[in-house]
Amino acid sequence: MQQAIQHLVTLAQALGKPIDHDGLAAPVALIPDGVDIKSLEHLMHAPTRIRQKITVLDADSFIAYVNRFATPATAVFCNGPEGRTFSAVVDYHQPGLPAWSDHTATYCCPITVEWGRWKAGDRKRMDQASFAEFVEENVKDIVAPDDNATAPSAADMLEISRTLEAKKNITFRQGTRLDNGQVQLTYNEEIDGRAGESGQLNIPEQFFIGVKPFLGGDAFCVPARFRYRIVDGRLQMWFELVRPEKVLEEAYNAVRTKIKGAINEVPLYEATR
Incomplete structure (x- = not known):
């Protein structure tokens, strides 16, 4: 009993005073309110460990x-x-x-901004103006691999996008696949409400983008398939990245x-x- 009392006395005398103990990395103090224990590590020259x-x-x-x-x-x-x-x-x-x-x-x-843009546009159907705008905004990412002679260059894709953007009143009639794998679209262009002009627009089967999926990471050459549909005489175009999940894995x-x-x-x- 006497030993317990003495222990309480010792604790009471230590209230608010630093206490050092061999098992403690930093001194502590007993706080009177609620008899709480507070570390005094913040008063030391340096922390006891990195946090x-x-x-x-x-x-x-x-x-x-x-x-x-x-x-x-x-x-x-x-x-x-x-x-x-x-x-x-x-x-x-x-x-x-x-x-x-x-x-x-x-x-x-x-993820980089560039990869995020292409991934967001993946398989998203666009009208002529939207597709042209997307290509023009991201044309710097388009590349033509040396080992693919039929791949369109960035200039080719830019020209296609500008052509589509310029021809606002076009009725597309049909699409024909050529021997080189491209698609040839036959269209009729209305000018000022008068008789139209007929023409053809060649579209490659796929193109390539060179982007870094990760910030500060390596760049990869990623193929993208061209897709199109003629709906009510109007052209819908989009692209499909080829196995984008595999690109992220690599x-x-x-x-x-x-x-x-x-x-x-x-x-x-x-x-x-």
């Missing part, structure tokens, strides 16, 4: 951060092409040594290979935290 969670915007920054702070306990986790997230835990657990895991860096493979694998080869001895695990 930091950051999100980086490109793979190079992620690699640089990991290499700067890595310790034998550091581990990196990635959750595959679907999640596309890399997480580094600088103060991770070791066998028999649990840790706080308070110091982390995350890279979420953010882009993720390229990032994974880059990070794995640059973080030295830090282990990388396919896992979800």
Whole structure:
């Protein structure tokens, strides 16, 4: 009984005063109101451990951060092409040594504006004016691979879009596939309400875009199929990206290979935290 009383007296005398203990990383104080315990770590010269969670915007920054702070306990986790997230835990657990895991860096493979625009327009049917506007706004992304002689150049696509934009009163009659794989559209153009002019417009079967799916990542050449329908004499046009999910998978694998080869001895695990 006497020992318990003495213990209470000691606690009472310590109210509001710093208490150091061998098991504590930082001194604490007993606060009279509610007899609470408050850490005094914020009054020390430096924190007892790093507590930091950051999100980086490109793979190079992620690699640089990991290499700067890595310790034998550091581990990196990635959750595959679907999640596309890399997480580094600088103060991770070791066998028999649990840790706080308070110091982390995350890279979420953010999508570029360019890829976002093409993905948003994928399989979206457009009238002539809308299609022309879309092509003109994104013409810098259109490329002609050296190994594909029939691929239209950016200039070709720009010319097609301008032609479509200029001919506002056109009635399309039919589409014929040519030997080279292009589609030839036969149309009738009305001028000032008088007799029209007949003509032909050649449209390639597919074109290619060269874009970076991820911010700071590698660029990929992505094929896009041309699609069209003639509805009530009016032309609807759109494009279909060829296996865009495969493009993201390849882009993720390229990032994974880059990070794995640059973080030295830090282990990388396919896992979800």
